[in-house]
Amino acid sequence: MKKEKVSLFDRALFSKIMAFAKPYQGYYYLVMVSAILLSAFSTLTPYLLKVAVDDYITPRLYEGLLVFILIMLGTLLLEVIFQYVFVYFANWLGQMIVKDLRATLFNKLIHFKMAYFDTSAVGRLVTRAVNDIETIASIFSQGLFMIIADFLKMGLVIFVMLYMNWKLSLIVFSVLPVILYATRVFQKSMKKAFEEVRKEIANLNTFVQERISGMKIVQLFGREDIEQNTFDAINNRHKKAWLKTVWFNSIFFPVAEISTSVTIGLLVWYGGFNTLNGGSISLGTLFLFIQLSQMLFRPLRQIADKFNTLQMGMVAADRVFKIIATESKIVDNGNVQLNELEGKIDIENLRFSYLPGEEVLKGISLNVKPGETVAIVGATGAGKSTLINLITRFYEFEQGDIKIDGTSIRDYPLNFLRNHVALVMQDVFLFADSIFNNITLYNPSLSKENVIDAAKAIGVHKFIQSLPGGYDYNVQERGVMLSAGQRQLIAFLRAYMANPTILVLDEATSSIDTFSEELIQKATDRITKDKTSIVIAHRLATIKKADRIIVMDQGEIVEMGSHEDLLQKEGGAYQKLHQLQFSQETLV
DSSP states (O other): OOOOOOOTTOHHHHHHHHHTTGGGHHHHHHHHHHHHHHHHHHHHHHHHHHHHIIIIITTTOOTTHHHHHHHHHHHHHHHHHHHHHHHHHHHHHHHHHHHHHHHHHHHHHTTBOHHHHHSSOHHHHHHIIIIIHHHHHHIIIIIHHHHHHHHHHHHHHHHHHHHHOHHHHHHHHHHHHHHHHHHHHHHHHHHHHHHHHHHHHHHHHHHHHHHHHTHHHHHHTTOHHHHHHHHHHHHHHHHHHHHHHHHHHHHHHHHHHHHHHHHHHHHHHHHHHHHHTTOSOOHHHHHHHHHHHHHHHHHHHHHHHHHHHHHHHHHHHHHHHHHHHOOOBOOOOOOOOOSOOOOOEEEEEEEEEEETTEEEEEEEEEEEOTTOEEEEEESTTSSHHHHHHHHTTSSOOSEEEEEETTEEGGGSOHHHHHHSEEEEESSOOOOSSBHHHHHHTTOTTOOHHHHHHHHHHHTOHHHHHTSTTGGGOBOOGGGTTSOHHHHHHHHHHHHHHTOOSEEEEESTTSSOOHHHHHHHHHHHHHHTTTSEEEEEOSOGGGGTTOSEEEEEETTEEEEEEOHHHHHTSTTOHHHHHHHHHHHHHHHO
16 A cells, blocks of 8 residues: 655645634634743743742842742743643634534535545545544644644743853753654654554454445355454554554653753752852752753653644645545536426437446437336346436436436536436435434425325335334434335335436335335335336336336347337347246246
């Protein structure tokens, strides 16, 4: 897998992130100002202690000491206040930005072509929309602002040190290269380790999501042990990646602590002897340098970790913005909107391929009259479902045209087109919600009374009422609480409620029980009445009543006619399909 390399200060990428901060510009400046004031007050506190020791405690001038202590307390209180403002609003800003960014990403995802999802793992997309987005928040809460505040503090500390005593400053600075070198090595090592961690998290998400979705296959073929072993291997790689970060931390921080202790020891050694020998270094100055050295080294110990947090955020942002920058949207430039459609469909020399050079539809031409029911049959891979995908504009055809009422479907706005075309698929998808919400899809114009009337009209009301809670029954994820036939009935009702001009049934009556088939047949007769209907079916018994039957083979129309006419064609494709299916049913 190709490694993701993102510069820590990728200006173009950082500009994209900061574009989401524009609505909160005032809070951004508030955080920056609080960082500056926090640096000033945190540096002022040890300096005031130095003054207290040298000017009041050492000469035993207790007059005014109480007032000075109150001044110190006030300074400390201001430091606490600005610390609160800085931490709270840095985190608040990060969460507001990722909220908007997540909404932008989701909006992008729901408008992608189906072709995009054909080649993108769901687990990885979930990782981008959840884990990676949250990691971007750390750029503001733990990365960028913290680093800026630390650099401001360190710069001010160095200035105060040099101003107070350059000799003591040199002692502190002599240890500084060791910390800087260790920090740099730590930063590089942690960057590689965290990249590996992110990769393994994505692998885990993808693997778990796919296995949970395909749990029936896992258990049916007895693959539990095999999948467990595969999961253990991925999980072990994830553990090793995290342990690398732990190992680097366990080495770096003791080195940093030892360096700090050595610095304090050198300061005490040099400053102590200087003070005892009547030198120019006061006791307060010595205390000041001990505190300032800790204030200088503490950010350095943590800054590597913060740089890695920033790096992780930038890597995550790069992944997210790559999705946002992806152009995989159905072109929606149509501006033709009619008051109502008749439902006349004209397919003209239609050609399409999922992969370059592998044509699935090879110049299909077909005319469907308003209110006509047309059935399409053929072997698997003949191009039946592909034709439906093009009519609903899930995919874009390459040559030819599809017209509805004489107008190309590309000239209709996408929402207008899909509002007039209802699709009932073989594999019905239901959300983990109530039956009512799965039927209306939260359309506020549809009341429960409307749904009940529609259910009665197509004959599924009794079935829904028999469920616990009736229309409020929660079908759980993907509708697992219902049988395949019951899910089909819900899909039929959902399509009926949409009141489409064109109805498409894609294998909608396959793999269901006899009782459900009777209900579905009744529902089919009801919802196809006076509507242009395209029915794709394997079971030829369900399409005898169709006005016309289209037989497809390898992307072409090979036969067309009524059920009776096609059966009379000796050696015809439809007759062969019928004989094959009839003989199989007889054997059963």
